[in-house]
Amino acid sequence: MKAKVGVYVCECGPNIAGKTDLDEIITYLSEFRGFGDVELVVRKYGFLCSNQGKEYLEKEIRDLGLTHLVVGACSPRDHDSTFKDVCGKTQLNPYLYKIINIREHCTWVIDDMDKATEKAKSYLRAGIARVLYQSELFESPIDVNPDVLVIGGGVAGMEAALALAGENRSVTIVEKNDTLGGRAGKLRGFSFQEFNKPEQVEKLIETILGNPCINVFLDSEVTSVIGFLGNFEIEHVSLESKVITELFCGSIITATGADLYETTEESGFKYSESDDVYNSMEITEMLSSGDEITLRSGKEPETIAIVHCVGREELGYCSGVCCTVMMKTANMIKARYPDIRITQFYRDICLPPSGGQELYAAARSSGVNFVKVQSTGLSGTTVKFKEKNGDEGEQFFDMVLLASALVPSKDTPALSELLGIPVDETGFFQEAHRMTNPSATTTDGVFIVGTSQGPRNISDSMLFARASAGQILTKLLVGEKLVPEVAVTEILEAYCTGCGNCLDVCVYGAIYPDEARGISIVNEAICRGCGNCYGSCPSGALRTKHFTNIQLFREVDEALR
Amino acid sequence: MKDKKEKSSNSEFTPKVVGFLCNWCTYAAADLAGGSRLEIPSSFSVVRVMCSSRIDHNLLLTTFFKGADGILVAGCHPGDCHYGEGNYYARRRFAQLKKVMETLDLDPERLELVWVSAAEGNRYAEVVSDFTEKIRKLGPNPMNSSTRF
Numbered sequence: 047m048k049a050k051v052g053v054y055v056c057e058c059g060p061n062i063a064g065k066t067d068l069d070e071i072i073t074y075l076s077e078f079r080g081f082g083d084v085e086l087v088v089r090k091y092g093f094l095c096s097n098q099g100k101e102y103l104e105k106e107i108r109d110l111g112l113t114h115l116v117v118g119a120c121s122p123r124d125h126d127s128t129f130k131d132v133c134g135k136t137q138l139n140p141y142l143y144k145i146i147n148i149r150e151h152c153t154w155v156i157d158d159m160d161k162a163t164e165k166a167k168s169y170l171r172a173g174i175a176r177v178l179y180q181s182e183l184f185e186s187p188i189d190v191n192p193d194v195l196v197i198g199g200g201v202a203g204m205e206a207a208l209a210l211a212g213e214n215r216s217v218t219i220v221e222k223n224d225t226l227g228g229r230a231g232k233l234r235g236f237s238f239q240e241f242n243k244p245e246q247v248e249k250l251i252e253t254i255l256g257n258p259c260i261n262v263f264l265d266s267e268v269t270s271v272i273g274f275l276g277n278f279e280i281e282h283v284s285l286e287s288k289v290i291t292e293l294f295c296g297s298i299i300t301a302t303g304a305d306l307y308e309t310t311e312e313s314g315f316k317y318s319e320s321d322d323v324y325n326s327m328e329i330t331e332m333l334s335s336g337d338e339i340t341l342r343s344g345k346e347p348e349t350i351a352i353v354h355c356v357g358r359e360e361l362g363y364c365s366g367v368c369c370t371v372m373m374k375t376a377n378m379i380k381a382r383y384p385d386i387r388i389t390q391f392y393r394d395i396c397l398p399p400s401g402g403q404e405l406y407a408a409a410r411s412s413g414v415n416f417v418k419v420q421s422t423g424l425s426g427t428t429v430k431f432k433e434k435n436g437d438e439g440e441q442f443f444d445m446v447l448l449a450s451a452l453v454p455s456k457d458t459p460a461l462s463e464l465l466g467i468p469v470d471e472t473g474f475f476q477e478a479h480r481m482t483n484p485s486a487t488t489t490d491g492v493f494i495v496g497t498s499q500g501p502r503n504i505s506d507s508m509l510f511a512r513a514s515a516g517q518i519l520t521k522l523l524v525g526e527k528l529v530p531e532v533a534v535t536e537i538l539e540a541y542c543t544g545c546g547n548c549l550d551v552c553v554y555g556a557i558y559p560d561e562a563r564g565i566s567i568v569n570e571a572i573c574r575g576c577g578n579c580y581g582s583c584p585s586g587a588l589r590t591k592h593f594t595n596i597q598l599f600r601e602v603d604e605a606l607r
Numbered sequence: 608m609k610d611k612k613e614k615s616s617n618s619e620f621t622p623k624v625v626g627f628l629c630n631w632c633t634y635a636a637a638d639l640a641g642g643s644r645l646e647i648p649s650s651f652s653v654v655r656v657m658c659s660s661r662i663d664h665n666l667l668l669t670t671f672f673k674g675a676d677g678i679l680v681a682g683c684h685p686g687d688c689h690y691g692e693g694n695y696y697a698r699r700r701f702a703q704l705k706k707v708m709e710t711l712d713l714d715p716e717r718l719e720l721v722w723v724s725a726a727e728g729n730r731y732a733e734v735v736s737d738f739t740e741k742i743r744k745l746g747p748n749p750m751n752s753s754t755r756f
Contacts, residue, residue, distance in 0.1 A: 154644055551696055581700055593661060598656070606673050606675055
């Protein structure tokens with residue numbers, strides 16, 4: 047069948063029509079014979095994205111029996127999907143259409159009308175040349191499982207589970223420890239923003255356990271994850287009975303929390319377990335349990351040192367939460383024991399949450415001593431420090447509290463491998479995009495919340511949990527099918543040598559080896575079509591379906607004509 | 608010899624520059640430059656790809672063989688890749704290709720890899736103008752037209 051390409055140029059009001067000679071373009075293209083035996087229909091229209099414009103285009107495709115469509119208009123970021131949808135209503139496969147960005151890349155950036163006209167011709171030629179080499183692609187919707195797995199039953203995990211269960215989603219929580227609640231559970235109501243009353247975490251746990259939509263597995267670990275958004279197959283094992291349970295879900299929320307940095311002798315912190323040195327978790331547990339603050343000897347301390355930024359230099363990042371915790375701690379101690387003398391050794395004070403500054407002011411006014419230092423170390427409960435001006439000093443205290451940094455939990459590397467989600471330079475899970483998509487990951491359907499993603503406080507952790515739940519609720523709809531990306535990559539088996547280069551470079555783990563046949567296979571449900579594997583293939587076996595070499599070469603040819 | 612002749616008339620020479628732009632960052636920056644009505648040399652042609660990592664040696668060399676005087680490849684800033692780390696792979700492949708270009712007597716300066724984010728419309732316009740000007744000074748692609756295809 048002879049190709050019949052429709053080329054429709056949108057006037058876009060004065061944006062295109064006022065900056066180019068459209069009639070000249072139409073005459074030129076209609077008479078252009080560079081595409082071989084192809085019939086060209088070249089027309090212009092006022093606003094193609096208007097309802098009338100879309101109807102006009104739809105009618106033209108049908109009535110003229112177009113085999114390919116080129117629309118010269120604005121950026122594909124604005125209206126690619128608009129015209130794709132128009133094609134979808136007709137006999138024309140939407141992948142045999144191409145939008146050409148005349149407005150943003152030509153008429154808006156080239157002042158000279160003659161030059162803009164020439165440029166528009168060149169871009170339109172490139173579009174025609176390319177579209178002739180595009181092939182039909184078919185979207186095949188797949189069934190999805192709307193259920194959700196939450197790994198980790200701390201406040202972030204529980205909050206996400208509750209938000210989902212509120213919409214009647216089936217949620218399974220797999221928790222490694224024998225209780226829900228995580229770190230916040232241990233704090234038992236130590237005055238954090240969201241947990242002013244002691245029973246808050248307990249209440250959350252009770253609600254979770256009483257919710258018929260939420261299934262909880264304690265003492266359990268996830269051991270296997272296969273699949274992709276909408277269809278994951280999970281195995282988790284009970285750490286006690288070693289019984290393996292299989293479950294199916296459509297998405298996964300990772301809420302595995304963080305650990306506290308452990309000091310080392312090499313970094314100048316030398317003390318033993320019998321010394322009165324406590325980290326932030328230990329002191330807050332002591333405070334929130336309502337017990338007296340006592341030394342190991344049973345006596346009440348007279349002096350307490352708070353050492354900030356423990357691990358910050360070694361780790362290379364600020365945890366951003368420890369200062370707030372320590373201000374609260376100092377204030378609580380001062381409120382209960384006004385006579386205890388507290389000294390805080392700090393490098394910078396970082397108090398991002400609302401109310402943080404007030405905590406600092408309260409600590410100052412209650413007589414807490416602040417010493418700005420360059421570095422700190424410990425020998426028993428003697429704090430060694432180097433002041434801002436370089437002077438070195440040391441001071442004995444009855445008790446020392448360490449504001450230790452938050453570090454990725456020990457399970458992070460294994461989970462990273464299991465879920466196929468990367469970690470960033472700090473070792474925490476990496477988000478899909480720090481600014482625009484902070485709770486998703488590069489693996490579709492896998493989300494990260496709470497401190498598994500980086501140090502953050504309880505309210506932020508819960509906020510991210512709700513954000514992830516929201517994304518799942520809008521992305522995985524009950525009863526609706528998902529349309530996976532079809533402009534993906536395929537491997538031509540005849541050329542594949544099974545070298546595995548593509549496997550190594552694929553960020554999504556979309557390529558797997560078929561060892562029996564000695565080749566690599568693309569799982570098209572996971573592939574996103576970035577084309578990275580293409581550049582790694584030494585034998586030319588890869589084909590990026592909607593960005594093939596011949597398609598790009600034809601664009602280049604016309605650009606250079 | 609033909610090259611020298613062409614080089615001598617550099618002032619009238621309009622270089623053909625092809626820009627392979629990443630869909631997520633630089634293509635959006637180009638749109639922003641358009642929206643801001645900045646000026647882009649009319650000899651600069653945009654080819655959209657999904658990721659800078661899609662650009663392989665074959666595509667670039669063929670584009671030179673076809674007669675491009677310069678090629679600009681632009682992607683997301685390191686760490687910002689829509690696909691995680693595609694731009695790192697692109698960078699690595701570029702380092703290799705520059706060596707290959709030397710052996711082909713093609714000045715590696717004719718090829719440039721830059722990072723331009725979706726918010727950097729101004730920078731996009733600057734990068735494109737500066738690169739086009741650099742290529743204008745370098746003169747036409749010395750590959751004889753008979754070796755082109």
